[in-house]
Amino acid sequence: MANLIDILKERGFIDQTTHEKVLDQYLEAGQVTCYIGFDPTASSLHVGSLVPIMSLAHMQKHGHRPIALIGGGTGLVGDPSGKTEMRKLLTPEMVDENAMGIKKQLSRFIDFSDDNALMLNNADWLTKLKYIPFLRDFGRHFSVNRMIKAESYKMRLESEEGLNFIEFNYMLLQAYDFLELYDHYGCRLQMGGSDQWGNIVAGVELIRRVRQETVFGITFPLITTSSGAKMGKTAEGAVWLDPARTLPYNYYQYWVNTDDRDVARFMALFTFLPMEEIKELEKLNGADLNSAKVVLAFETTQIAHGKEEAINAYNDAKSQFGARVVPKDILPSSSIHRDGGVLPALEIEAAGSVDSTPHSHIEIDRFKEGIPAFKLYHMVGLSNSGSAARRLIEQGGAYVNGQRIESFDYLLTDSDIVDLEILLRAGKKRYHKIKIIKNKS
């Protein structure tokens, strides 16, 4: 079997590594502890963090022990790497709250039971550091001449806003993290985004200087979509891993809408399907790629939110956009079902009649007098304002139960209710279901 580095390389995870040969041997020799830091800047991770998350999952699958390090301490300082502007500084309370959310999400990808993986917070040691001892013991190992040449500071040093001293210290703190994890957990491998290269190398060098030991670093390439956008960024904002922030339905839709050119690359990075099958995708072209996109969406949703949610999202997509049969020979390892018809009984029971389409509840009484369409679109959030809704409808982009609305003040009444539901659509892709509540309670 190919070694782990080769596998990660083949799947597109590797940008740079330190001393590759030795690292290879090290990973072959037995269980390795590795770590990645996560910034607690928000209460949820998003799709942009998926590469590091998946890489930890791969490490664990291969018998190694991942550490997810929450940057509770470094978050108080703010990483300037690759940023054109200074970060907002976080309060300790915010960091704690965010760390909780992050752990919950990581748990879907990584098994933290029985020390199979660890979740640590660098606030536990960083906040205890004393300034003068720190400078004397570690600060002297850092050359400012070298630091100001680091790529991670470059953008900021060249920008108008500049770099302030607190941020300049970030590299030292991250290097110290690595040392701490090396000392206490035997961690000898740090991974991170390509913007972290400077910080990682700083840690590698610090450990060499103060412990005379070799430790390793791997960086991931920055993943962008073929159209140049950052991974996981849409006009509406980030695509979050927290189902309360981004509905599994929308998560699924994000992946279904993958650009043709990205399908195979994303399949390798964001699913666990075997590479031999992913390579076959190159033979697909045109509309056939859509089947692959369905599999991509199904698999990624399943990993992030579980099978039930993936099935719900799949079913809703099918009813809204039409059934698409995924041929048996495309990605055969995927557990997605292939007949294009009804789901197996077991799965139907599990999924039940759960609706993953964005929806809201409205009392039936409100339809007695009728609700003007543009108001309803605004109410449910399909439009940001009444004006926007009006434009949408005037441009012919609004549908009620599949029927295009001709005028913005079309009155929706009881007669538009079908099975206690009204299905609204905005444009080609955005759906919203209104569920009717019979009586006010």
Next chain:
RNA sequence: GGUGGGGUUCCCGAGUGGUCAAAGGGAACAGACUGUAAAUCUGUCGGCGAAGCCUUCGGAGGUUCAAAUCCUCCCCCCACCA
């Protein structure tokens, strides 16, 4: 602390008394074409049941029939000097 340059609608960026809800570009949205793709073309792109009116150009005052534009004070950013 001194001197100079700035802060414009989601972003970049024009505008230096009325013709300004504010050029141009990007993003976004809708339509056409399609495959829930890309590219392209067309339209839209502050709010208001839409007539007209209201709110917006760092903040607060002021001048004027009229202010993003002029004046005063304040806040913030940048450059050079100290």
